[in-house]
Structures are given as structure tokens and as C-alpha cells.
Amino acid sequence: MTLPPDASSLVYELGGEPPPGLVELLSAEELRMLGETLDTAKRRQSMALDAAIQDALGHVPFVFRGTVELLLT
Amino acid sequence: VSVALEIRAEIVKLARVLGVQPEQLAYLERAAPEDLRGLREQATDALFEGDRDRLYKLAFVSRLLPSPIAAKIAEWALGPLLSARVTGLLDPSKAVDLAKRLPAAFLADVAVELDPRRAREVIERMPAGQVAEIAGELAGRGEEVTMGRFVGYLGDEAIGAAMERIDDPGLLRIAFVMEGKDRLDHVLGLIPEHRLAGILNAAERERLWPEALDLLGHMSDKRKGALAEIAAAQGLLESLAETAYAEKLFDIVLPVIPLMTESSRVTVARLRIVEDPAALAAILDAAAEHDLWAALLPLVEHLSAGPRDQVAALGATLDQPVLEHIVDLVNDGGLWSMFVPLAADHMDAVGRERVAQIVADVDVAVINGMADAVERDMLWPELLRIAAEMRTDQLDRIADRLLAVGLEERLPSLIAAVEKTGLWDTGLKMLGGLDPALQQRLVPVAASMDSSQRALVAGKARDLGLLGELGPIGSVLAAA
Numbered sequence: 228m229t230l231p232p233d234a235s236s237l238v239y240e241l242g243g244e245p246p247p248g249l250v251e252l253l254s255a256e257e258l259r260m261l262g263e264t265l266d267t268a269k270r271r272q273s274m275a276l277d278a279a280i281q282d283a284l285g286h287v288p289f290v291f292r293g294t295v296e297l298l299l300t
Numbered sequence: 301v302s303v304a305l306e307i308r309a310e311i312v313k314l315a316r317v318l319g320v321q322p323e324q325l326a327y328l329e330r331a332a333p334e335d336l337r338g339l340r341e342q343a344t345d346a347l348f349e350g351d352r353d354r355l356y357k358l359a360f361v362s363r364l365l366p367s368p369i370a371a372k373i374a375e376w377a378l379g380p381l382l383s384a385r386v387t388g389l390l391d392p393s394k395a396v397d398l399a400k401r402l403p404a405a406f407l408a409d410v411a412v413e414l415d416p417r418r419a420r421e422v423i424e425r426m427p428a429g430q431v432a433e434i435a436g437e438l439a440g441r442g443e444e445v446t447m448g449r450f451v452g453y454l455g456d457e458a459i460g461a462a463m464e465r466i467d468d469p470g471l472l473r474i475a476f477v478m479e480g481k482d483r484l485d486h487v488l489g490l491i492p493e494h495r496l497a498g499i500l501n502a503a504e505r506e507r508l509w510p511e512a513l514d515l516l517g518h519m520s521d522k523r524k525g526a527l528a529e530i531a532a533a534q535g536l537l538e539s540l541a542e543t544a545y546a547e548k549l550f551d552i553v554l555p556v557i558p559l560m561t562e563s564s565r566v567t568v569a570r571l572r573i574v575e576d577p578a579a580l581a582a583i584l585d586a587a588a589e590h591d592l593w594a595a596l597l598p599l600v601e602h603l604s605a606g607p608r609d610q611v612a613a614l615g616a617t618l619d620q621p622v623l624e625h626i627v628d629l630v631n632d633g634g635l636w637s638m639f640v641p642l643a644a645d646h647m648d649a650v651g652r653e654r655v656a657q658i659v660a661d662v663d664v665a666v667i668n669g670m671a672d673a674v675e676r677d678m679l680w681p682e683l684l685r686i687a688a689e690m691r692t693d694q695l696d697r698i699a700d701r702l703l704a705v706g707l708e709e710r711l712p713s714l715i716a717a718v719e720k721t722g723l724w725d726t727g728l729k730m731l732g733g734l735d736p737a738l739q740q741r742l743v744p745v746a747a748s749m750d751s752s753q754r755a756l757v758a759g760k761a762r763d764l765g766l767l768g769e770l771g772p773i774g775s776v777l778a779a780a
Contacts, residue, residue, distance in 0.1 A: 269346070285377070295364075
């Protein structure tokens with residue numbers, strides 16, 4: 228099945244082709260919105276991970292902190 | 301409706317993965333549930349892969365740190381989303397050890413975000429008591445969708461313990477959204493029997509019949525029958541049937557009928573909704589569309605006259621192959637005692653003629669089954685009314701098959717039925733169509749008949765010009 232160009236961002240974000248039924252059903256705009264929503268979710272998760280790692284270091288006992296920081300960065 | 305609810309459940313799950321409100325994904329409501337499920341799993345994998353390296357590093361660090369410290373970091377720094385992402389990367393025994401140190405409320409938060417596919421072994425190893433605590437938390441929050449994702453990964457002991465913390469409507473909702481429904485019947489077996497009535501009553505009270513019917517559709521026959529009996533005992537069949545009608549779910553309900561006891565079938569047959577012509581038409585449509593005649597037929601004998609007329613009228617209009625299929629089912633199910641009167645007394649002449657054409661042409665084994673039932677239940681008058689629609693050559697063909705077995709006993713029954721119905725032409729043609737050897741066997745029987753009865757039969761045969769057709773029987777009768 229040849230995917231329409233409008234599905235390209237969704238394919239990129241998913242790392243593969245979405246279910247064919249969805250591609251057939253959704254409009255170009257809806258496919259684009261879905262790709263954007265996933266992109267936003269990924270960015271949000273990445274930012275949360277950054278913050279969590281910084282926060283986590285504060286909870287690590289001093290004696291381990293250097294090693295942990297080295298491992299995480 | 302069940303598909304619509306499945307779609308709704310999938311959208312809720314996808315929205316959670318993407319961190320948006322379900323309403324923001326309303327444009328996906330037209331999609332098939334399996335496509336939404338596929339998209340959700342792809343999105344979950346993509347989110348994991350996006351931060352794969354850092355998540356692995358976090359998991360590595362968690363392994364190095366003493367469990368009390370790692371647990372504190374998980375709760376206070378990582379939070380539920382990232383803890384969920386890391387869970388599947390930990391050694392399962394380490395993950396379980398961390399979980400022991402975390403409060404149920406936090407673990408419930410983690411469960412909401414966790415992809416069970418990536419943490420299968422951790423989930424399996426969680427102690428039943430802790431699973432029950434988390435289930436209690438999730439149940440209190442109405443997180444049936446989350447729990448439905450985990451059922452397929454939990455052991456029986458954990459499921460049993462969790463069920464004790466979930467109320468009856470909650471169990472129904474979880475079963476509805478449960479993933480891997482091929483395991484649903486097994487899970488249902490873990491529900492204590494005393495709770496089944498409560499679950500069915502919850503279905504009525506909370507308007508959860510569509511969920512309950514979906515459940516029914518995934519059960520083994522044994523459990524379906526048992527649940528139907530409970531519904532009957534609780535007086536819930538009317539409400540269940542009304543929902544099946546409103547939601548077009550008779551294809552789920554009809555297969556349960558043969559699994560019910562006779563008395564429950566009588567109850568079903570006398571439901572108000574079955575007396576409603578429009579609803580009965582929907583039942584018959586479902587039987588036709590899904591080939592559920594075998595399930596419906598055991599109900600027919602218990603219907604009152606009005607619905608029986610309606611069933612018969614519809615039967616008369618069915619395509620020939622369908623009607624032939626029904627006759628086969630009647631024979632297989634030993635339902636002639638229901639079918640013969642239905643065709644004779646409730647079908648119009650056209651319907652009787654169509655049934656007659658089929659019966660005239662069926663295998664000898666089928667005719668034997670019908671003849672046995674007719675003799676046993678004294679249905680010769682009804683059979684004669686059907687046979688009256690046959691051509692002479694058809695009567696000739698079936699006469700031997702109908703009368704051969706137990707010939708001597710069947711002749712008096714046939715004569716009595718002819719007298720009762722006045723269908724002399726049909727009855728005498730059947731006798732005339734018998735093989736000469738069979739006619740010869742009937743001579744002593746005819747000779748032993750009361751002389752006035754012999755005279756009556758002979759007179760009728762003479763009037764109809766059929767006396768000669770009766771061969772040696774005719775001679776005995778004419779001598780009266």
C-alpha cells in the first residue's frame with residue numbers, strides 16, 4: 228500500500244506505517260494532527276525525563292551522586 | 301453498540317498514552333477498534349524508543365542503588381510515567397522488591413502509565429496481596445480501562461484477590477474493556493458463584509447490559525447456560541431481552557436459548573418483548589442473518605399463538621435452501637412435534653405447500669424421524685394437512701416411508717386422522733401409494749376394523765374413485 232504524503236509525519240513519529248485502515252479513513256488534516264500529537268507527547272516525555280534526572284540526583288546520597296551523574300549523562 | 305463502546309475504550313487508552321484528553325481524539329471515533337489498538341501499541345513503542353538510551357541508563361542506575369533509595373527516587377523524582385517506562389527494563393526481582401517499598405497509590409499511578417507488554421514478568425511476580433491493594437486504588441478511581449489491560453498478565457491468585465476489591469459494576473466494566481478476551485472465560489471461572497447474581501443485577505441497575513451481553517458472547521457454553529439460569533432466577537430476562545432488542549444484540553442472546561433449562565425457555569417465550577411483533581421480527585431477522593435457527597427452534601414450541609403465527613408466516617417466506625436447512629435442523633433436534641403443528645396450524649396454504657414439497661423430497665431417515673414423532677404425539681391430523689398440499693406422485697413416494705415402520709399400528713391412527721380432518725382424498729391416496737407388499741400386510745388390519753368403519757372408508761374411496769388404488773385393502777373394505 229502506498230501511503231499518502233500527508234501520512235509522512237505520522238509514519239516518522241511512529242517509526243513505521245500506521246494501520247492501513249486508519250490511513251484510508253482519516254483525512255490529510257487528521258493524519259497530520261495525529262502525527263503532531265505524538266510528536267508533542269514525545270517532547271513532553273523527554274522534558275519530563277530531563278527534569279526527573281535532575282531531580283533524582285538530589286535524592287541520591289552524596290557518596291553515590293558523582294557516579295550516578297556520570298552514568299546518567 | 302459493543303463496537304462503539306470498544307472504540308470509546310480504545311480512544312481513552314490512546315489518549316492516556318499520548319497525554320491528551322479523549323475529546324481531542326474524537327476524529328478517531330470512526331476507526332475500527334483493532335486499528336486503534338494497533339496505533340496505541342505503535343505509539344507506546346515509539347515513546348519508549350524515543351528515550352530508549354536514557355531509560356536504559358536510569359534502569360542501570362536503579363539496579364546499582366540500594367532498593368530503599370531507588371524506591372524513593374522513583375516516587376519522588378521519576379514519578380509514575382517514567383517509573384512505568386523503566387519498570388520493564390529492570391530485573392523483575394528488583395522491580396518487585398522496589399514495588400514492595402512503594403505505596404499502593406503510587407503503584408496505581410504507575411499502572412495507569414505502564415505498558416504491560418514490556419513488564420510481563422514483573423506483573424506476574426507481583427504478590428497477590430499487593431495486586432489487590434493496587435486494584436482497590438484503581439477501582440476507587442474508576443480506572444477499569446487500566447485494570448482491563450492487566451488482567452491477561454496476572455495469575456489466578458492475583459486476579460482472585462483483586463476481584464475482592466472491585467465491586468460488581470466494576471467487574472463488568474473491566475471485563476468489557478479487558479484485552480485478550482480469549483482468556484475471559486477462564487477469568488470468569490474465578491468469580492465466586494455468589495457474585496454472579498450481583499453482577500447481573502448491577503447490569504440492570506447501572507444500565508450495563510451491553511457490557512454484560514458482550515461478556516456473554518465470550519463465555520463457554522457451560523457458563524452461558526449457568527448465567528442465563530441466574531438471570532432467569534433473578535427475573536432479569538425481560539430487561540436483558542429489551543437491551544438486546546434496543547442494541548441489536550440478539551445474535552449474542554439467541555445462542556444461549558438451547559443452553560437453558562426447559563422452564564427458563566418457557567419464561568423467555570412468554571416475555572413481553574417476544575409478544576411484540578416488531579421485536580419478534582428483529583429476533584427472526586437475527587436468526588436468519590446469523591443462521592441461528594438451531595438456537596431459536598427450541599423456543600418456538602413454547603411461544604403463544606400470536607408469535608407462533610408470526611414465526612410460521614416468516615418461515616413460509618424463507619428461501620427454499622433456508623427452509624430445507626430448517627427441516628434438517630428440526631430432524632437433528634428431534635423437533636418434529638413442534639414443527640409439524642407449526643406448519644399445519646400456523647402457516648397458510650402457500651407455506652404448507654412449501655413445507656410439503658420439502659418433506660416429500662427428504663431422505664428416508666428424515667421421514668422416519670418425522671413419522672415416529674407423528675405417531676408418538678398423535679399428530680396425524682396435522683401431518684395430513686401438510687400432505688394435502690402434495691401431488692399424488694409425492695404422496696406415493698412418501699407413503700411407504702411414512703407407514704412402513706409399525707405399519708399395523710399406524711393404519712388405525714391414519715384412518716382416525718382422516719375421519720377427524722375430512723382429508724379422505726389425501727389419506728386414501730397415501731394408502732393407494734403403498735407398495736403392494738405393504739398393502740398386503742394391511743389386509744388383516746383392515747379386516748379387523750369395525751364393519752361400519754370399513755363401510756365408511758370404502759364408501760369414501762368409491763366416491764373419490766380411489767377404491768381400485770387400494771388393492772387388496774380395497775377388496776376387504778368393499779366386502780363390508
